[in-house]
Amino acid sequence: MNLWVPDPAPRRDAEHERAVAGFLEGWGPRPTELSADLPVSFADQCEALIEARPAAMSSIMGLFPPDVVDRMKARGIRWFATATTVAEALQAEAAGADAIIAQGSEAGGHRGAFDADRANAQMCGLMALVPAVRDAVSVPVIATGGIADARGVVAALALGASAVQIGTAFLRGPEAAIVPAWADAIGRAQPEDTTTTTAFSGRLGRSLRTDYIAATEGADAIAPLPYPLQRSATGPMRALGATENDLARIQAWAGQSARLARNAPAGEIVRSIWAEARAALAQ
Structure with a gap:
């Protein structure tokens, strides 16, 4: 079971929050009360x-x-x-961790960086990260x-890993129950069709490139609020x-191997991947 370690409380800026709310009004209902509190x-x-x-x-x-x-x-x-x-x-x-999950920059969803301000500058691909951590x-x-x-x-x-953790490959399966537009886009996505952005939550994450993300990257775009206010x-x-x-309005997280995701039950995906991996390792 996974937990997010919270960031320090963000600094509030009423003018910035109004500007972001005005921008977002063009994409959906205008946000009213923003909260940085955890449920x-x-x-x-x-x-x-x-x-x-x-x-x-x-x-x-x-x-x-x-x-x-x-x-x-x-x-x-175990931790x-x-x-x-x-x-x-x-x-x-x-600090006592029993295992390290080495998250490469190819991963979909939020970056696990300890320091949000350095998440982009310190992105490492899995090919380099795993042997270095090992x-x-x-x-x-x-x-x-x-x-x-x-x-x-x-x-x-x-490369030296003892195990792997898979995410995006399960998103098209029935257990994930994501909306069809997201699932279909994942199946079509090439590696270059994903990008990293803070525009959804204020924390860096890898998503499919959408019209909303493109709009947040424009020359006159308003910077996102700090996490978790932007969320x-x-x-x-x-x-x-x-x-x-x-x-265009979905938080469409996806890793760079998204196109390999299959529309199949999670158990079938796990059994198939591991059977093929064992066969390859036995050669």
């Missing part, structure tokens, strides 16, 4: 997971506090810490980012996009 506090989230006692708790965008780590380990819960750089991986190992830490490494078929699994294992601001637009099956 459930991070401390309570950690408490709930420790009580649930999953086999593993994973973190992204930072590290669990020492007291949480101590309680996890006392209950036999899988997401890292986007070697420096982050070393911090996670020193050489730096003594705990197992789990590779993620751009892995969507057996070839990616074999490559990651050859709150784009909520009405994203909800409308999902209701109307409109890709």
Whole structure:
């Protein structure tokens, strides 16, 4: 079970928030009340997971506090810490992580960078990141980012990973239940059809390139609000996009191997990828 480590509270700027609201009004209902508050506090989230006692708790965008780590380990819960750089991986190992999830820049969705301001400048592709992290830490490494078929699994294992984590490859399956426009676009997407953006949440993430993203990149575009205020601001637009099956308004996360995603049940995808990977490794 995964938790996001929250960023420090964002600085509020009423004028900037009004400007962003005005821009977003052209894409959906005008956002009214913006919030930076979590529906459930991070401390309570950690408490709930420790009580649930999953086999593993994973973190992204930072590290669990020492007291949480101590309680996890006392209950036999493993900690899988997401890292986007070697420096982050070393911090996670020193803090007690049992495994490092090395997230390459190919990954869809939010970047797991500890420092949001450095997420773009420190993007590393999985081919370079996995062996560097493997050489730096003594705990197992789990590779993620751009892995969507057996070839990616074999490559990651050859680079030194002990396992892989797959995301976008499952999005077209029935369990994901994403809107058809998003699922269809994923199936057509080439690697260059994705881009990184802060325009949905204020945190850097990889998405399909859409008309909304193009509009936020214009010369006269208004800079997004800090996370999570931008996420709150784009909520009405994203909800409308999902209701109307409109890709331009959807937070259409996708990794760079999106085109390999199949419309099949998750279990079938896992069995197929692993069977093909085992066959390739046996050659």
